[in-house]
Amino acid sequence: MAEGAVVEGLKLEQRYGKERVRVGRVWRDVDGTHHFVEWNVSIRLLSDCIPAYVTGDNSNIVATDTMKNTVYVKAKECSERIPVEVFAIKLANHFSTFYDPVTTAIVNIAEKQWERVSVDGQSHKHGFKFGSEEHTTEVVVKKCGALQVTSGIGKLKLLKTTQSGFEGFIRDKYTMLPDTRERLLGTEVTASWRYAFDSLENIPVQPLYFFNSYTGVKKVLVDTFFGTPKMGVYSPSVQYTLYKMAKAVLGRFHDLSSVDLKMPNIHFLPVNLSSKDNPVIVKFEDDVYLPTDEPHGAIEASLSRIRSKM
Numbered sequence: 001m002a003e004g005a006v007v008e009g010l011k012l013e014q015r016y017g018k019e020r021v022r023v024g025r026v027w028r029d030v031d032g033t034h035h036f037v038e039w040n041v042s043i044r045l046l047s048d049c050i051p052a053y054v055t056g057d058n059s060n061i062v063a064t065d066t067m068k069n070t071v072y073v074k075a076k077e078c079s080e081r082i083p084v085e086v087f088a089i090k091l092a093n094h095f096s097t098f099y100d101p102v103t104t105a106i107v108n109i110a111e112k113q114w115e116r117v118s119v120d121g122q123s124h125k126h127g128f129k130f131g132s133e134e135h136t137t138e139v140v141v142k143k144c145g146a147l148q149v150t151s152g153i154g155k156l157k158l159l160k161t162t163q164s165g166f167e168g169f170i171r172d173k174y175t176m177l178p179d180t181r182e183r184l185l186g187t188e189v190t191a192s193w194r195y196a197f198d199s200l201e202n203i204p205v206q207p208l209y210f211f212n213s214y215t216g217v218k219k220v221l222v223d224t225f226f227g228t229p230k231m232g233v234y235s236p237s238v239q240y241t242l243y244k245m246a247k248a249v250l251g252r253f254h255d256l257s258s259v260d261l262k263m264p265n266i267h268f269l270p271v272n273l274s275s276k277d278n279p280v281i282v283k284f285e286d287d288v289y290l291p292t293d294e295p296h297g298a299i300e301a302s303l304s305r306i307r308s309k310m
């Protein structure tokens, strides 16, 4: 999304902001329990500031340094624990209403996963450990109050050691991959889902709404990927599993209008070792693998509800 204008016979599309503003915030309950979040905030403003580009007139520019400071001011102002989506809405709403030239504010935040630790089976009051997943959000607020909220999960690594195959695909003179009904399936899920509400007035008011949506969607994605604990569920391809996961989310959460999933097929290569003297040193029997990062399959799809035309 960018703001466009015709300047000197050319089309100029622009946006500007601050990237990767990192902030940590602690909230302390009266019983001594602490809550901690770490957010990485990126801001983009669409605004009427063409003279800055064309003539060097900065009079309509919000300094990106001011944007950075605003993140800390707003974090300080949030005296109650809030979900990352609500913080992004507060920031975007501030930028789009406080500054006349700003028509739209876009705020992206990635929240690191600092999980409360347990010591001797008891939740620790102020101790946290780092998890690799990220809870992400993108919020777009227009001056008129129109709003788009997207939440997501990043860096969610999932792997199953069976109940996966890939067969029946196109075969030609370059194809070497054998058909299989037995393989290991590894991926790193990047998911995002868009909420159906579309203005500041109709954001759901339940305090736990965004927390519950995040945990609920994550559970549906993970459960659908793995299937039941004992049997699992057979995956004939990443594509099939991705679609089932996206469909399960839209089937379960009626307040979402679309889901995007990126699920790279991260390859674990079968290890077979042989030498001239010894034709079988290691024979692959679905047991020893060479883990790899690259290249990897790239499988991505987006599933949306079709709006009926009334």
Ligand SMILES: O=c1[nH]c(=O)c2[nH]c(=O)[nH]c2[nH]1
Pocket (backbone or CB within 6 Å): 166, 177, 236, 237, 238, 239, 265, 297
């Ligand atoms: O699940 C898969 N989908 C593919 O499109 C593909 N292509 C490939 O080589 N292996 C796989 N696996």
